[in-house]
Amino acid sequence: MIFDNKFVQQRIEKANILKNAGYNPYANNSKRNTTIAKYLNVNADVANTESKRDEKRHYIVSGRIKLQRIMGKASFIKIEDESGMLQVYVARDNLPEGFYNDIFKKNIEVGDIVEVGGYPFVTGQGELSLHADSLQLLTKAISPLPEKFHGVTDKEIRYRKRYLDLIMNTKVKKTFQTRSKVISLTRRFFEDKGFLEVETPMMHPIAGGANAKPFVTHHNALSIDRYLRIAPELYLKRLIVGGFEAVFEINRNFRNEGMDATHNPEFTSIEFYWAYKTYKDLIRITKEYFEYLFDHLNLPTLLPYGDLEVNFANFQEIPLIESLTTIGGVPADVTGDATKIVEYLNAKGITVKPGLNLGQLQGELFDEFVEEKLIDPTFITEYPVEISPLARRSDENPAITERFELFIAGREIANAFSELNDPVDQLSRFEAQMAAKDSGDDEAHEMDSDFVEALSYGMAPTAGQGIGIDRLVMLLTNEHSIRDVLLFPAMKPISAEESVLQNTDEE
RNA sequence: GUCUUGUUAGCUCAGCUGGUAGAGCACGUCACUUUUAAUGAUGUGGCCGAUGGUUCGAAUCCAUCACAGGACACCA
Numbered sequence: 001m002i003f004d005n006k007f008v009q010q011r012i013e014k015a016n017i018l019k020n021a022g023y024n025p026y027a028n029n030s031k032r033n034t035t036i037a038k039y040l041n042v043n044a045d046v047a048n049t050e051s052k053r054d055e056k057r058h059y060i061v062s063g064r065i066k067l068q069r070i071m072g073k074a075s076f077i078k079i080e081d082e083s084g085m086l087q088v089y090v091a092r093d094n095l096p097e098g099f100y101n102d103i104f105k106k107n108i109e110v111g112d113i114v115e116v117g118g119y120p121f122v123t124g125q126g127e128l129s130l131h132a133d134s135l136q137l138l139t140k141a142i143s144p145l146p147e148k149f150h151g152v153t154d155k156e157i158r159y160r161k162r163y164l165d166l167i168m169n170t171k172v173k174k175t176f177q178t179r180s181k182v183i184s185l186t187r188r189f190f191e192d193k194g195f196l197e198v199e200t201p202m203m204h205p206i207a208g209g210a211n212a213k214p215f216v217t218h219h220n221a222l223s224i225d226r227y228l229r230i231a232p233e234l235y236l237k238r239l240i241v242g243g244f245e246a247v248f249e250i251n252r253n254f255r256n257e258g259m260d261a262t263h264n265p266e267f268t269s270i271e272f273y274w275a276y277k278t279y280k281d282l283i284r285i286t287k288e289y290f291e292y293l294f295d296h297l298n299l300p301t302l303l304p305y306g307d308l309e310v311n312f313a314n315f316q317e318i319p320l321i322e323s324l325t326t327i328g329g330v331p332a333d334v335t336g337d338a339t340k341i342v343e344y345l346n347a348k349g350i351t352v353k354p355g356l357n358l359g360q361l362q363g364e365l366f367d368e369f370v371e372e373k374l375i376d377p378t379f380i381t382e383y384p385v386e387i388s389p390l391a392r393r394s395d396e397n398p399a400i401t402e403r404f405e406l407f408i409a410g411r412e413i414a415n416a417f418s419e420l421n422d423p424v425d426q427l428s429r430f431e432a433q434m435a436a437k438d439s440g441d442d443e444a445h446e447m448d449s450d451f452v453e454a455l456s457y458g459m460a461p462t463a464g465q466g467i468g469i470d471r472l473v474m475l476l477t478n479e480h481s482i483r484d485v486l487l488f489p490a491m492k493p494i495s496a497e498e499s500v501l502q503n504t505d506e507e
Numbered sequence: 508g509u510c511u512u513g514u515u516a517g518c519u520c521a522g523c524u525g526g527u528a529g530a531g532c533a534c535g536u537c538a539c540u541u542u543u544a545a546u547g548a549u550g551u552g553g554c555c556g557a558u559g560g561u562u563c564g565a566a567u568c569c570a571u572c573a574c575a576g577g578a579c580a581c582c583a
Contacts, residue, residue, distance in 0.1 A: 005517065006517090006534090006551085006552065007516095007517050007533075007534060007552085008517080010534065010535080011534090067543080067544075067545095069542050069543075069544095069545045069546090070539090070545090071539055071540065071541085071542065071545075071546085072538070072539035072540060073539080073540045074539090074540035074541075074542090075540090075542085076541075076542045076543075076545080078543085087542085087543080089540090089541070089542090091540055091541095092540075093540080109533090109534085110533075111533095121541095123541050123542075123543090124541050124542085125541075125542075125543065127541095127542090127543075129541090143517075144517050144518080144533060144534075145517085145518080145533080146517075146518040146519080146532095146533090147517090147518040147519050147531085147532050147533070147544095148518090148532065148533075148544060149519080149531090149532070149544045150518070150519040150520085150531095150532080150544095151518080151519085152518065152519085153518090153519070154514095154518085154519090154575085155575065155576060156514090156574070156575045156576080157518090159575090160575095164518095168518095210582090210583080211582075212582065212583080213581095213582090231583095253583085255582070255583075257581065257582055257583095258508075258580080258581060258582075260577095260578090260579095260581095260582095261577085262582090262583075263581090263582065263583070267583070269583075411583090412583065413583095415583080466583085468583050470583090471583070481576095491574090491575085492573090492574065492575090493574090494573080494574065
């Protein structure tokens with residue numbers, strides 16, 4: 001049974017004692033008239049008065065009891081609401097006859113949510129507190145809180161029972177407040193630039209727009225399978241064909257792949273598409289976007305990330321091939337020759353799948369020797385066409401695309417390019433992806449002929465970009481696991497779960 | 508998917524080369540009207556992740572499984 005723990009039983013018994021005495025342990029008559037942060041702010045002046053108190057003021061605040069120090073006929077408790085923590089002085093003689101001994105001391109405890117009324121005063125130790133003349137239990141907690149000093153540190157408990165993590169670890173609350181602000185600021189930034197926020201399907205007949213394995217679900221009425229989207233890209237571009245000139249979508253993508261410190265099966269990204277612009281414009285708007293975020297989040301441009309320090313005033317821009325030599329240290333005569341690259345990689349003890357083309361091998365070199373060295377924000381540009389199936393070719397050099405990826409602290413944060421809008425070229429790139437799929441690449445793009453048809457009606461020259469919001473938040477909050485920036489990260493069930501599909505089929 | 512390290516009271520953790528389970532916090536009882544992880548006294552609290560094996564005897568050794576952390580592989 002869920003409540004058979006003896007500590008829980010003990011607390012249920014306390015709730016029952018209160019009920020039997022006609023006292024509701026789940027009262028619904030809160031009269032709170034301020035928050036703790038406001039209380040502390042408004043009454044800060046009390047410290048400067050002679051008596052260190054102002055009995056003419058009166059406030060009602062509410063919160064969860066985090067600490068309780070009972071000293072006979074008087075007690076200190078610390079209560080916490082969303083805004084902060086407040087010390088409350090509770091003395092027997094300021095409360096109704098019998099309340100302090102019979103109700104407060106015996107049946108109210110750490111973890112319970114209470115409401116207190118009283119006046120501000122400063123204790124002998126100099127802490128602005130509340131001198132209580134009323135105290136009411138609002139919610140009896142029947143499960144005890146984790147240890148008051150160490151809190152809950154077990155990662156499994158923190159992720160599975162995030163509410164406990166939030167109760168016990170104030171830093172966690174901060175992280176998710178920052179996350180919320182990042183999303184809100186992102187929305188505002190693009191709206192202010194004239195972008196239209198849109199919502200495109202999450203259930204796709206073809207999982208397109210990225211190299212990834214999709215989740216499959218089933219539509220009963222139509223008897224067809226649908227894929228959870230791996231990217232919104234192809235729908236957003238259809239909207240550009242339709243005549244919208246600047247659109248964005250902030251929402252979830254789903255990829256059926258491994259989980260680790262930087263991958264969750266569902267993750268949030270923003271993708272935005274901008275007609276009559278190129279990837280050069282995207283570099284400019286991206287810099288502006290970061291400036292906007294740092295400004296509104298009050299972050300220093302020298303931002304610590306683990307052992308690293310990232311200088312957000314030092315955006316760099318370098319073509320991929322050039323970075324292989326200048327940053328990766330790969331000799332220039334190697335980087336343009338597939339055979340020499342394989343030899344070079346083998347000499348370094350790295351084996352690659354046979355049959356990779358030049359562009360793919362350059363990608364290997366980049367992943368191996370360059371990526372982790374990109375600490376300050378760096379736009380890597382001019383990607384080989386072989387690893388950029390949706391990007392527009394450079395007019396000067398058809399082997400490379402008008403594309404960049406933004407790397408910060410050794411990690412990819414954004415991916416952007418001037419979009420391919422030649423429908424015949426797009427068709428042949430899909431066909432190449434089909435060939436790759438046939439030869440065993442199960443992450444190659446699917447043919448999406450409806451999308452190619454959309455392009456056939458003409459898409460204005462367009463630049464598009466995706467930014468991984470989770471990784472961005474990790475960077476801004478100095479967190480090193482994606483689970484620490486997701487309120488409810490994906491976890492395996494503790495006991496074997498039956499297949500959801502089987503259950504619904506029976507209905 | 509592979510390797511690796513964990514899993515002991517509600518929480519944080521001890522428990523050595525096998526000999527019937529420990530602390531702190533929390534909780535109960537008592538004392539205490541300005542404390543700061545309040546303090547002092549005292550008591551309750553455990554299927555040692557699960558299942559097998561070795562052994563006279565297993566929290567401890569071995570195997571399998573489950574879950575989690577870390578690393579690698581794949582990716583964003």
